[in-house]
Amino acid sequence: MKKTLYLSVVLFIAYTSIAFSQSYQRLGQGVKTITQSIAIEVQFYSPQIVRVLKQPQGNVLKKESLAVIKKPQQTQVDISAQHDTVTLKSSAVEVKLNLKTGGVSFVSAVSGVPLFTEKDYGTQFTHVKDGNEASFDVRQAFILDKDEVIYGLGQQPNGKLNQRGQKVYLRNENTRVCIPFFQSVKGYGIYWDSYAPTTFTDNIQETAFDSEVGNCADYYFMYGGGADGVVTQMRDLTGQAPMMPLWVYGYNQSRERYKTQFELVDVVKRYRALKVPLDGIVQDWQYWGKDDNWNAMSFDATTYPKPQLMVDSVHLLHAHLFIVSWPGFAPKTPQFQEFKQKNMLINFDTWPPGANTRPYDVYNPEARDIYWGYLNKGIFSLGPDAWWLDSTEPDHINIRDKDFDQPTFLGTFRSVQNAFPLAHTKGVYEHQRDESATKRVVLLTRSAFAGQQRYSANTWSGDIRSDWPTFKKQIPNALNFSMTGLPYWNADIGGFFAGNWNRGGGINNPEFKELYARWLQFGAFTPMMRSHGTDIPREIYQFGKRGDQIFDVVEKFINLRYSILPYIYSTAWNVTHNSGSIMRPLYAGFGQDKQGYEVNTEYLFGKSFLVMPVTDKGVKSQDVYLPAGTKWYDFWTGEIAEGGKNIERATPIDILPLYVQAGSIIPWGPKVQYANEKKWDNLTIRVYPGADGEFTLYEDQNDNYNYEKGVYATIDFAWNDKERTLTINEQKGAFPGMITKRKFNLIIVKPNHGTGIETTSPDKTINYNGRDIKVKF
Known part of the structure; x- marks a missing residue:
């Protein structure tokens, strides 16, 4: 009692x-x-x-x-x-x-x-x-x-x-x-x-x-x-969020799972041959072999005979490699045996079923040291670029009440359960930082807790169903996550469990194609754009070739993602430097507009874009609410609308309702096949008049932690709407390889004038050498 x-x-x-x-x-x-x-x-x-x-x-x-x-x-x-x-x-x-x-x-x-x-x-x-x-x-x-x-x-x-x-x-x-x-x-x-x-x-x-x-x-x-x-x-x-490398904000391809090193490398080669941008490729589970060797942190000699060659091949193709690692180990692994001997296992069943795997005690500093020791020797020494930390809840199967009484370093598992992902990511992040400062830590995690942003974690929404109702829920999922203080979130583009579509033709099912295209459009406006799932492969070439509708839509939005990389990377700097957020509910930007408080179908991406994903099948148009207090530009047409009202926006399959707030200044990057391919020495700057505005362009070495020592540069832009003047201030800071002379192609967006990814002639082109300059329009 x-x-x-x-x-x-x-x-x-x-x-x-x-x-x-x-x-x-x-x-x-x-x-x-x-x-x-x-x-x-x-x-x-x-x-x-x-x-x-x-x-x-x-x-x-x-x-x-x-x-x-x-x-x-x-x-x-x-x-x-x-x-x-x-x-x-x-x-x-x-x-x-x-x-x-x-x-x-x-x-x-x-x-x-x-x-x-x-x-x-x-x-x-x-x-x-x-x-x-x-x-x-x-x-x-x-x-x-x-x-x-x-x-x-x-x-x-x-x-x-x-x-x-x-x-x-x-x-x-x-x-x-x-x-x-x-x-x-x-x-x-x-x-x-x-x-x-x-x-x-x-x-x-x-x-x-x-x-x-x-x-x-x-x-x-x-x-x-x-x-x-x-x-x-x-x-x-609870801690600030570090910068992730530039490449991680590009496009990342995954599948459950690539079964050999040759299959994985071939995916990168096919993207390069198609000239479709790609920056990250993900190696999912079982590269270690059978389940009785679960999470051995070593490559199976048959399917991955030359893992160093695999890593080097990905890098020679100018891409980056995620490797999955789990918190649980099967009894056959040396990790299991060492943790067992030192009483550092939590005694309940974790994934996969029937393999008798056990999670290690993530709360124990010595256990975290041991975990990294194996991960470093078996995987990180080969030079991969990021970790996929799966099952960071962790998975708990065959649940028994006494499982929660299991002792950990900090008390019963029950007393610290929700902090499991925090402790696990802490171990990997801190050890990699101690090992190397040249490669920024990138962690893709399936769960999170308060403070996890300080460990460079990007959390995805889990193994979700591939259907329209689940897709619709991803928007409030992301916004509530972000409002909790964690800025980095993503979802499996297309949903993880897609087997229900195989009854209707799988990749050739028209509704699955529509769902995937709409989900990928949403993914282009999340902190990480990553395609992943089981049952149906999602690489762009699975959808046909150029000229085929869905292929073209996917390519269009991948290219759009790369066009706004300077905007995204600068927004990421605002996250790190000013505790900002990337995905924000309407309330975050328009706190006086109560009509937007409970809108769960659209969101702000950074401070300039308003995004409304199409989350219902077959719709021809959507009712978009534009927050009060400013004017809004239709990104695709340049048409201006007053805020504080709903408008009907047509939604053909290649259009995502996308609006830009008046006063916005958007830097537009070059056409590339990967994020670091070209320097930003010839950027287009799009100004959306109708209000005063400002923007800070951030640049650094794109990787390493020198930015923490002040090794970076910024350029402040300011638009005076009344005077129709754009001020580009003196470049502040410096870093090795910094651009000192460049061109800015300036576009003042006009009503009913196309502003999408098609080429638009600049109103003016200026040479910028790092000194203050004012341009009158």
Whole structure:
């Protein structure tokens, strides 16, 4: 029987007493008190970030967060008390702690507007067993405004953008990325710092996090004023996202699976022969041989007889290679034997079924060292460019209740389960960085947790079905993931499980062709453009040849992706340098336009593009909402429309509804077969008039970590709409091989004037040598 410890009245003698009120102790940049048998600490980490920590009185807790890496920074906090309320105030946030109830509430220090509040007596600790140890079920309830819209929780495949009215069990599994974080249209975010399975509930009575085990209620309130500001605070709290190499933003081809090294290299050769751009090729599982040798981190001698030749051949073709690695090992592997001997396996079944594979203890630093030792010797020493870390939840099959009682380095598996992908990616990222600074770490992962952005992880949406309803859900999946603070997300273009289409002709099924074409259009406007799946191969030549409709559509959008690489790479720099985001809901760019708050069918790509994927079969047109407050250009025609209304856009198979915000400045790259083929010494700059605008073009050495030492360059562009003047500022910074003289082909986009990927004559061409220049139109 569970015993519940509620907030019940307990008086105590504190360090200083006031006869008519409860007492508290000042603690650095915060306070602590004991109220209703609960020890409470409220502490400012910055003017915008506040930590609230509650635990049963008498508990001795020294918690080191797995996700939070920020230490409290020096912050001016004014603390005062009146009656039974302690008020703590920074320049941004005012916190009120009720000494009678233990409730905490938050107010904007600037406007005085209430932001967020705990529910009265909303903290509950229920005695439970966690394996053989005493623990608590920990629950904290809050009260939100009736019509308040919230985003986040990682990736929940419920098809919803607004997560109000949901009850979600947050436990990582394939296709579900579970992160106990949400942010509100009121401009704040909440991170619940627990790694145990947690139930998030929102109903008309309350909003609550309820973790199955834990020793404390521990959450962080962060105020950012808007979507981008909250993401900035979450990154400040949990870590910044490093730059990925330029090539990874190109087109990446995969399949479940290439079965020999010759097959894999041949795919790259065929793309080069077709002159269709390609930058990445992915080697999926079983390159190690049979399942009893699962994840041996070595190549089977029959199917991959010369792995070094394979890697070198890919590189000679100017492409890059992902290699898959799993967290589980079959008993036949030396890794399994060493981990078993050192008691570093978690004893439950993971993929594949029947092979008796076990995951290693990712929470153990020594185990992570051992894992990398094998990965480095068997694979990384050959020179691949990126890792596909599959099953990072991990897969858990033949589930038994006692599996969650399994011990790990940090406690039971239950207590740290959701942080598995965070710990696993940490090991690979940090070890590769220690091994080499010349090759940026790239991790493609199937799951994530708060803070994982700091390990250069790009998470895909899992092994999803290849159908229209699943495709439609990928948009809110991506946006909620991004609003949780993790900027890099992608999905298997065409969906993973495509076997249902084989009954209708497979690759020749007209509906599958349509679905794939539409999905690839969406993929061109995600942080990683990657085609992958089982049952039906997806390489472009599977769809015929030039002149065949779907081949032409696929080629068109791959080329479009490469045309906007300077825009994408500069947006990636904004992610790293300014805590920005790549995929953003309409609210992120237009916080005053409430009509856009719950739109889950379109999104912003960076700060300039509005994208509306076609996610229904056979549609001839789509109703597109254009946010208020600006004008919008149809990317394909140049037609201008006022924001704040819906417009009908025709959607032939080769058109994705795509709009550009007035005031945008878009750099347009050269036609290439791979990202690094040509320097950006002859760029087209497209200006979309109708509002003032600015853009920063970012360039570096495209790989390595020299940019962290300031080895990069930027060029700021500014458009003055009233004066019709484009200012190109002095180039700042420097790096080896930097372009010092170049041409800019300037186009002022005109209404009803084609602006797609067809050639458009520039209005002016200028020579730029790195110095300020103003161009009048």
